[in-house]
Amino acid sequence: MTASVIPQYKPLIAEFKDIDNLSSSDFEIFVRDLFVASGWTDAEITQTGKEFKHGDGGVDIFAWKGKRKFAIEVKQRQLGTTVDVKALNQLVTGATLANVTYKILVTNSWFTSEVKARALRLGVELIDRDELQNLWVIKHSEIGRDIKPRTYQQDVINEALALHAAGKSKLLIEMATGLGKTYTAAHLIKRLIQKNSRRPRVLFLAHQVEILLQSVTAFKNVLGIGNFSFSACFGGTHPEDTDFVFASFDTLYSKLDALSAGAFDYVIVDEAHHTLAKTYSAVVSLFQPQLLIGLTATPYRTDNRDVVSFFGGADGHIGKFDLVWALKNKKLAFPKYLVLLDDLDQDKIDQLESGLSLSDIDKLLFLHKKDHEIVRLIDKTVTEQGIENVKGIIFCRNIQHMNHLIAFFEPGTATLVHSKMYDQERRENIRLFREGDYKYILVCDLFNEGIDIPETNLLIFMRYTGSRTIWLQQLGRGLRKTPNKEFVHVLDFVGSLERLNEIKGLAKEIEQQPRYHGSTIDDPEEMDAPGVYHDTSLEVQFSAEAAKVLALLEEMKMQLNSRDVLLDKLRRYREKNDELPSIAKLEQELADISLDQIATHFGSYLSYLTSAFNEDVDIPSMRTRLIEFLDTFIGENNMAPSFYTISLNFGVNPLYEFSEKEIQQLLPDYDNLVSARIKVADSQVESDMPVKEVDVCPWIETYRGKPLNLVSFKQLPPDVQKQIKNKYQSAFVFLKKLKDAL
Incomplete structure (x- = not known):
């Protein structure tokens, strides 16, 4: 093949949206040049009657990446239309005739669900409009990468293999966004397969089709094409009898009756923190693989259900390369964080200094500025910070808040997406944000996982008071690094003191995080990528108002961890x-x-x-300690302690080890325990007391003949109880004396 040399990438278009105005031949040239700019070489557009006797044979471009030759078919479509299986079949036929193994189908539109499923089975990579724009922005593709594990990934793989060899059948791998969780899993599976001579059966589970398709590419790059068979199970399709099955939770849940517990040797669950949801856990719990692998950037859920235990416990929780580690080691674009707070007047400061509860302080500081004022403040801050070509994601509290807020943006500058939209509408709004003049896209329940917009250069948190887990997920998603993006601006209209403290705490954690001593870049493509130098400290600016609050909290010694x-x-x-x-x-x-x-x-x-x-707490030992306290107290005082007394004994001010209600739950047989111990104490008192005449005592004379027991004794006036106890040491001794006097 004669090399097609393109010394410098000169795109035919100024903006990505202009691809729709290209002729068919120019669109092919655009795709060829873009592939060359993204790492392919020797790219040639096929000529009619040259490579094939008739037409282009279903292949528009041949190109090389490393030692792999690719057949590329290009389909230009009108917006709103899709590419069907006819184009897929043309490409497969043409690639077969040309004896080319690696195949890519490219379009400026989108593919049908049938194409997505069949492409996986046929070994065809798909580049739709979104992926084509990603290629245009970052000039990089995962397709065809021939990579080895990075050092920190290899550390995880080695630990996983050692634990599995020692008998562990469940593992949870924690790695932040951008660190290569899926590649790590693919290399781990490759090592496991090499140790096992029989045909493997591997299931990869995710809750989004986008994640599945991205994951297929990673596994193909590691395992190669032709060595194993792959299939997709989403959109209602049935799982096929292939070596690898990439399935969505919802589709597989509907097919559980057709599957057996031993159907797969290895099961991999992406975004594993979802697994504890009812339908997800039903899917995962059905199977009994040799090894269950969970992948997650955030192992803890907002409802505090224990993901770590589900995947085998703390000794199987490996990696732990979290967002802090990723930022410290420059694996993510660094956030330039600006914290904004409502204006504070002297009255508010005086109230803070007077000492208020946390909830009172939150109400005082965070419920004032109106949405239209905040929108104006966003524009003002963008100008002051010098943020150019703004592409900002705005995280809102809920759909209602989002629909209300968007009305205050200048028409034509903002759009929105949420989970209740139809797929086509959501996709179109994202396209308009990426390609059009929209500066902002408002979201609330998307963009935590699986969706990337490389152009994003601004994240805005709108007084969001949700969990730290969700906040870090959203922050990490927006910080995915690209060759032309080393920094991301963050505006946080903090909604609580907890968030204020969390931001400060994140900066401190990054500062204290030790640098990783191994290499974090083992890929030549990464080594050659341009970069901007920055240190590893989180750049956080606090508005004057926020700085005042932090100073006050410091003076008040308020460490407000969430x-x-x-x-x-x-x-x-x-x-x-x-x-x-x-x-x-x-x-x-x-x-x-x-x-x-x-x-x-x-x-x-x-x-x-x-x-x-949850239940993974040593409750029996706690109950034993409480019973031991009952023994001691009754033995010393000849009476039962109240739940309040017990709670006071087990605590360090201001924290009790057990609340009164918890003590009742730990000692449901409290009455029986007390009764048995008082009888023992009673017999000991009788055996120890010398026989003598009954004392003549005014208290004895006062209550002689009156029914009095421990319960009614506690109903006596406090000063009377005190005087009696001073004379007789305890109520029990007094009641014994009273009984003897009858």
Whole structure:
């Protein structure tokens, strides 16, 4: 083949949306040149009657990537139309005639669901309008990459293999967005297959079709084409008898009756924190593979259900390369974080200094500025920060908030997407944001997972008070790195003191995170990529108002960790130390956490533990300690302690280990326990007391002949109870004396 040399990429268009105005031949040239700019070589457009006797034979371009030759078919369509299986069949036929294994179908439109499913079975890569625009923006494609694991990925693979060899059948791999979770899993599966001589059966599960298609590319790059068979199971299709099945949860859930527990040797679950949802867990729990692998960037759920335990427990939780690690090691675009707060007047500052509860402070500071004022402030801040060619994602509280807020943006500058939209409408709005003049796209329940817009250079959080987990998911998704994007601006209209403190805490965590000593770049494509130097500290600016609040909180000694932060620190402590800190050592063992914070968020230490670990808490030992306390107290006082008394004994001010209600739940047989122990104490008193005449005592004379027991004794006036106890040491001894005097 004669090389087609293009010394410098000179696109035929100025803006991506102009591709629709190209002629068919120019569109082919555009695609060829874009592929060359993105790493392919020797790209040639086929000529009628040259490579094939008739027409182009179903192949428009031949190109090389490394040692792999690709057959590329280009289909230009009108917007609103789709590419069907006819084009797919043409490409497969043409590639077969040309004896080319690797195939790509490209369009400026989109593909039908049938094409997506069949392409996977036939080994065809698909580039639709969205992926073509990604290629236009970043000049890079995962297709055809011949890569080896990065050092930190290899560390995870080695640990996984060692744990599996030692008997572990479940693993959870935690890696932040952009660190290559799927490639790590693909290399791990490759190693496992090499150790097993028989045909493998592998299931890859995800909740979005986009994730499945991206994952197929990664597995093909690692395992090659032709070595294994692949199939798709989404959009209602049935799982096929192939080596690898890439399936969506909803479709596989509807096909469970046709599957057996031993259908797959290895099961991989992407975005594994979803697994505890009812339908997802039903799918995963059906199978009994040799190894179950969960992949996630965020192992903790907003409802605090235990994902780690589902995937085999703390000893199988590996990787732990989280967002902090990724930022420290420059694997994500760095956020330039600006924290904005409502204006503060002296009255508000005075109220802060007077000492208020956390909820009162939140109400004081965060419920004032109107949405139309915030929209104006966004435009003002964008201008002041010098952000050019704005493409901003705005995270809203809910769909209602989003629909209300968009009315305040200048017409033609903002659009929105949410999960209740039809797919076609959502896709069209995203296209208009990427290609048109829209500066902003408003979202609330999308863009946490699976969807990337490389052009994004601004993230805006609209007074969002949701969980730390969701916040970090959204932040990480917006920070995916591209060759021409080293920084992302972030505007956070903080909605609570917790968020204010979380931002400050994130900066501190990044500062304290040790640098990884191994290489994080083993791919030549990455080594050659241009970059902008920056240090590894998080750049956070606080508005004057936010800075005032932080200063006041510092003076007030208020360390306001959020509930999620408290849970995360406790979970990580147990994973590292394989034990839990005692209540007396909590502040010593968990950095920047106070007993007051735990009491505020959870009420008791037991509630803190159960919120973090559900039922994975040593309840029997707690019950034993409570019973031992009953023994001691009754033995010393000859009376039963109240639940309040017990709670006071098990605590370090201001945090109780158990609330009164929790003690009742731990000791449902409290009355029987007390009764048995008082009888023992009664017999001991009788045996120890010398026989003597009944004392003549005014208290004895006062209550002689009156029915009095422990319950009615507690109903006596407090000063009377005190005087009697001073004379007789306890109510029990007095009641015994009274009984003897009858």
